[in-house]
Amino acid sequence: MTDIATNRPLTKGDAKTLALASLGGALEFYDFIIYVFFAAVIGKLFFPPDMPEWLEQIQTFGIFAAGYLARPLGGIIMAHFGDKTGRKRMFTLSIFMMAVPTLLIGLMPTYASIGYAAPVLLLVMRIFQGAAIGGEAPGAWVFVSEHVAENRVGLACGLLTGGLTGGILLGSLMATAINYVYSPAAIHDWVWRIPFLVGGVFGFVAMYLRRWLSETPVFEAMRARKATVQDMPMKQVLSGHGPAVIVCMLATWMLTAIVVVVILTTPTLMQRLHGIAPLTTLIGSVAATLAITVSAIAVGALIDRFGVLAVSLVGGPLMIAATYALFIGTAADPARLVPLYALAGLAAGMITIVPVIMVRAFPGAVRFSGVSFSYNVAYAVFGGLTPVAVQVLLTSDTLGPAHYVAGATVIGMVAAIANVWRAAGRPVALPAG
Template identity: 65%
Template sequence: MQHSTEAPPPLTRQDIRTLFLASLGGALEFYDFIIFVFFAVTIARLFFPADMPDWLQQLQAFGIFAAGYLARPLGGLVMAHFGDLFGRKRVFTFSVFLMAVPTLAMGLLPTYASIGVAAPILLLTMRLLQGAAIGGEAPGAWVFVAEHVPARRVGIACGMLTGGLTGGILLGSLMATGINLAYTPAEVAEFAWRIPFVAGGIFGLVAMVLRRWLHETPVFEAMRRRAGPAREMPIKAVLRGQGRAVAISMLLTWMLTAAIVVVILMTPALFQKMHGLAPATTLSANVAATFTLTIMAVAYGALMDRFGALRTGIPGCLALIAATYALYYGTEASPGSLLPLYALAGASAGVITVVPFVMVQAFPAETRFTGVSFSYNVAYAAFGGITPLLVSLLMATDRHAAAHYVAAVAVIGMGALAWNAARAAAAAAKAPPAAMPSPGLPRPAAR
């Protein structure tokens, strides 16, 4: 699709309402998923035997946290299958419910001292349900909002939804900070650790009720009228004939995991070890970075509506590389500059909005939910899982290995954007003049 530099048309009141409700639900669902990690130390002491070594308690607690990521691909694929066959709205609403209930239950679970080994087993079960829910949330939300807005507003829709998801991480960080400021460590261990889980579960149920007011996407309604109920299994169609779209989506998701896992999640702990910075200092800077990421995710979406994925994504990837190097080398030279440098790096990470923008346009309507969910969740599970280990190993030989890793993956992301542009141009050249794109979505951006 050739992108005009003219301003895209404004969103209608219905568009804004849909984006707000979708983004709010996404923020609350990501808050529910991430809040566990902020209280992992407390949970480790409460849900495993008191005579177990601290390191083993923490290892098992983080193992339960990681189990949520392992459940993402399967949960996402199952929900995407039903979303492509029976409707986006039903699955989009169900994913919030599937996240809210186990989150609420986690806040009410008895500890090891009360029920013994059943406590960590129940905790693991709830975490797996959370993982299944989050596997369907992000892909489902991106597809839902992209199919609701006009063709030249897909970028802002994906940007607002991505901003909502990262805003959930920010909300979790703020909640954890508030709990630890308001209560003593003894009070946190006794009861206060439960508050964020119970609150998240309740807010999630409220978000589910709000999402019931949303309408099914026009794209799916048109597809249902055109194709009827009997269609091929979406995953078969994706794996058989959409390999290039899957590969491009996975490579771009790799870039997203580098920006989120390394720049946002790993950097505070790395800087505490590398530069001896206090946790409060690195976490405050991390809040600033997450905030600028949330804002710039929306801004990048608006830019892509005007200039396309390639023209926006290539400069954005270059900015991510430059800002990450500035963060790592600049903080080493002047630790007092951490906060502004981290805020700048967070803002540059807003380029991740290019990932859903490209993915929702890479797959046809009939398999869009499944294609996005399969590509995103499998890639995130693989690359998101290996990134912390690989970066930690590389850091043993190079203090700036984290920045080198982000730079290398950003270059891969630029290559994927160029490949996508070439693929879109080739498809446009072969298409007959009367061919039209899927309702509500443009063809993949070629410029």
């Protein structure tokens, strides 16, 4: 049984919680993603000037990747304490751990001032950012889902997911504005620091706003009953919830493929495959990111109305069709990129099924740890393999990226079906312990 009503409308308190959590998620994801938009400038400033360009780019994006590799460790540690001491504390800690290094990157001296200490410090900052983001998304999904009634979990996860993709949109808009207003020389000299300084301020604002959030009713009820986990939460997850972990990892594979291929790398792919101007691909990226931000919320509401399985069986084929339409249609006529990219972004909102599956897969006592472990480990593995797999597929077929997204989407649909089978014969409502 759950400690909160299973069927009630959203209250003003619920609305405030969802709004503050989603805003904080957007600002934190902005902090994490803004690096990639200025990676080329950072590479020239933080590494020796005589370094070959290919090596400079490898090291620059290697530092970016370090943030992803730090996600599982940070997420698991924060989830451990989230299950033992409370969701809210870790929810606030994650944004503090993101705001500080983002601000420091904006203030850091470059290679010209401190030599090799510059890339080392940059690496340390990215590791802290990765650890923070590893706790943010899983913690946020658990936090909002435990604050609302069972019949509003889809909407809660959709709003939070929309907030996270909204952070990517903020980063894209910031990069576009800076490149439009300032010359490349000005950006190289000092303007590149602005998005990081703004991001640090964003983070502290979000942390302040989270002071007004309260602990989740589910965790408070467990604490009152002294039903919180006494030993290692991860030990219980691995020993007693193996099938749930596998289902959640498979679902995360789909989310990773859609986000990494469709949202993050398609602009570069379209430039390379079809010679489309960077500005046009950037406009398409903004359109797609705005579309997924809106559709993630709509899909959450549909999940509450029709269920995860029904939304998966309809949304999966639509996602596959929209992805093929994007790559085939743009190849036939590059002028179609922006509308087709926006359509793919709308279909990509189906990723909201992933957090709903995850928060329902684990009991309250180990929910944070179960979600964090499944999501972060799967994201680290598939996030690293996806770009490689796409490049391999491209060597034989220009539709390789679409094939990959289609395959991962089918796997996500299988995970949704498996989750229904797992839930058969037991209450669907979020268990409190």
